[in-house]
Amino acid sequence: MLENLCTLPLSADLFTQVLHPTKPLLTVGLANGRVESFRLPSEEDEGISSSNSGKGLIKSVWSTHRHKGSCRYLAYSHDGEALYSAGTDSVVKHFSPETGVVISKIGLPPRNSGATTTDCPAILHALSPQTLLLGTDSGGLYIFDLRENGSLNPKPVRKHVPHADYISSITPLPASSESTSGFPKQWVSTGGTTLAVTDLRAGIVATSEDQEDELLCSTIIPSGLGPKRMRNNAVVAVGTGGGILTLWDRGAWDDQQERIYIAGGKSKRDGDSLDAIVKVPDELGWGKKVVVGVGDGSMAVVDLKRREVQAVLKHDEVEGVAALTFDYQNRLISGGGRTVKVWAESGIDEEEDAEEVATAIKRTADSDDSDQDDDSGSEDERPKKQAKKRKGSKGVQSRTVAFPGLD
Secondary structure: EEEEEEEEEEOOOOOEEEEOOOOOEEEEEEEEOOEEEEOOOOOOOOOOOOOOOOOOEEEEEEEOOOOOOOOEEEEEEOOOOOEEEEEEEOOOEEEEOOOOOEEEEEOOEEEOOOOOOOOOEEEEEEEEEOOEEEOOOOOOEEEEEEEOOOOOOOOOEEEEOOOOOOOEEEEEOOOOOOOOOOOOEEEEEEOEEEEEEEOOOOEEEEEEEOOOOOOEEEEEOOOOOOOOOOOOOOOEEEEOOEEEEEEEEEOOOOOOOEEEEOOOOOOOOOOOEEEEEEOHHHHHOOEEEEEEEOOOOOOEEEEOOOOOOEEEEOOOOOOOOOOOEEOOOOOEEEEEOOEEEEEEOOOOOOOHHHHHHOOEEEOOOOOOOOOOOOOOOOOOOOOOOOOEEEEEEEOOOOOOOOOOOOO
């Protein structure tokens, strides 16, 4: 299934991570406000025959204290030419992914016309080359225009409030066949105990019933999982605070259609939260699968067709998994606590790898500038999705980490 190639130590707790769409660049946002960028080994490196062989180095590219407080979220532009960060200082910055130098920055407006305090950003997403979405702790969602060379316009185009609590995920819905640009115009968001669908022009078009459980992460499977006679209908997979993965058919947004038990207990309080999720790339040939990051530090590989957990991997013994992404070479990057890990296919047959196979309870049915601020960041602030407290502190290690096989 997957094997761990290396572990990258971080200087503070991880809040967010992002990968360049076409280059081996990993950028992380930390609880102390720092943003750091690393170059992962790649098949294009001189003298490296295979980046999955363990022959390579993770190298630090740049590091800066980007925000006062914590860096809450990072997002790439569609072409990978720009990076955006949002922090607890209510500032959004636009900078170069190669150098980290800031190009433009804005402060968030007040929560409402009668308020003097600004809202705190929770999530960023570049919907298209012209549009940046920003969700906040209060459940607000701002739409910013990026048409001036990717620079941020301080005045949002519009604002919606799809949720009563902080927005935990944004998942674009595939563009319709009538679309001329090919870019999404609608997206699914989760916040508190509800799911909502928002249209770029029409605003909020659907809101789910109260799910009585926190909805924390989401991803989309564009086709192949829909109900009978509608197999090409998209399905959104949503992770909950109670350890249950819920499936939602596109167009039926009132309520979830199915549930897969990943880390659920006898009650919602007993289950471990599902804090991160990523769709397995089609190029790997695994079928309709996702990898889910759990609050106990494990990662579950879930077969959505069989509605079961196929394998369980371990990111950390104590810290929950805060972020999961696949890079352009189809390697899984997991982040949580003060570590980031790189995973690749092991080449071991699934039947031989029986120790990793886990069973799941399922319910079947008919059918997601190098800034000169001071260094007084919020080291103690924890990512909102992480339910587990730190039991011990890991020491900070070298910034360059060798893959197995090199001294």
